[in-house]
Amino acid sequence: MINEYDSQSYLSAIGGTAYIVDSEYKINSIGHEGWNSFATTNGAPELTFEENIVGTSIFDFITGDKIKEFYKQIFSDLLSERKRSASVIINCDGPTVQRNIHLSISLLSMTNTSPYYLFQAIGVSENMRPPIDFLDKKLVHKALAALKDVPILAICSFCNLVRYPVNSNEKTGNWITGAEYYQKGGETGVKLSHTICPHCYDEH
Ligand SMILES: [Zn+2]
Numbered sequence: 001m002i003n004e005y006d007s008q009s010y011l012s013a014i015g016g017t018a019y020i021v022d023s024e025y026k027i028n029s030i031g032h033e034g035w036n037s038f039a040t041t042n043g044a045p046e047l048t049f050e051e052n053i054v055g056t057s058i059f060d061f062i063t064g065d066k067i068k069e070f071y072k073q074i075f076s077d078l079l080s081e082r083k084r085s086a087s088v089i090i091n092c093d094g095p096t097v098q099r100n101i102h103l104s105i106s107l108l109s110m111t112n113t114s115p116y117y118l119f120q121a122i123g124v125s126e127n128m129r130p131p132i133d134f135l136d137k138k139l140v141h142k143a144l145a146a147l148k149d150v151p152i153l154a155i156c157s158f159c160n161l162v163r164y165p166v167n168s169n170e171k172t173g174n175w176i177t178g179a180e181y182y183q184k185g186g187e188t189g190v191k192l193s194h195t196i197c198p199h200c201y202d203e204h
Contacts (some may be wrong), residue, residue, distance in 0.1 A: 014031070017031065018119065020033075021114055021117040026053075049132075067157050087105070089124065091158060095131045096128060097127065099125070101122065101123055104119075127157070150189070152167055153186075153192055154173070154192075164184060
């Protein structure tokens with residue numbers, strides 16, 4: 001176990017939202033200041049309570065099998081020392097804002113203990129844009145209530161492109177922006193399925 005005082009002063013000293021994950025992928029400690037402002041701006045005030053976070057698996061916060069595999073690959077690359085640290089730009093869009101986050105994951109090797117991973121997330125850009133309704137959970141919920149068969153819209157967790165049309169597969173669909181989706185008459189009542197588009201897959 002990392003000494004509580006040491007990890008807290010360390011996590012507060014580095015920028016952005018910083019947290020440490022143990023070898024079982026459970027959140028071990030969080031930098032209070034960065035985490036609280038992140039949770040508040042993302043409309044998740046319940047996440048500002050440390051007891052709701054510490055001990056939780058980070059995989060509880062990651063949606064989509066392909067994305068989970070992606071993170072597992074990063075952990076195994078770090079553990080085998082193929083990489084010292086890994087970084088990735090993640091798209092973290094809200095309904096009216098396009099937001100990119102730079103996430104870096106590094107291995108903290110310590111003598112006589114299992115390894116820990118340091119996560120550091122820093123916002124790199126934020127641009128307002130016309131609303132993309134399928135990113136608005138309340139609107140989607142309303143639209144879904146009227147439907148029997150819920151169409152599935154695949155969305156790339158890295159660049160936020162979506163696969164058009166709904167219910168298409170890797171062979172039949174084309175990756176387009178959220179704005180283009182609505183230009184083509186796309187609907188809001190869709191269930192998002194988080195995955196990685198071919199372009200981002202090749203890049204990472
Ligand atoms: Zn992508």
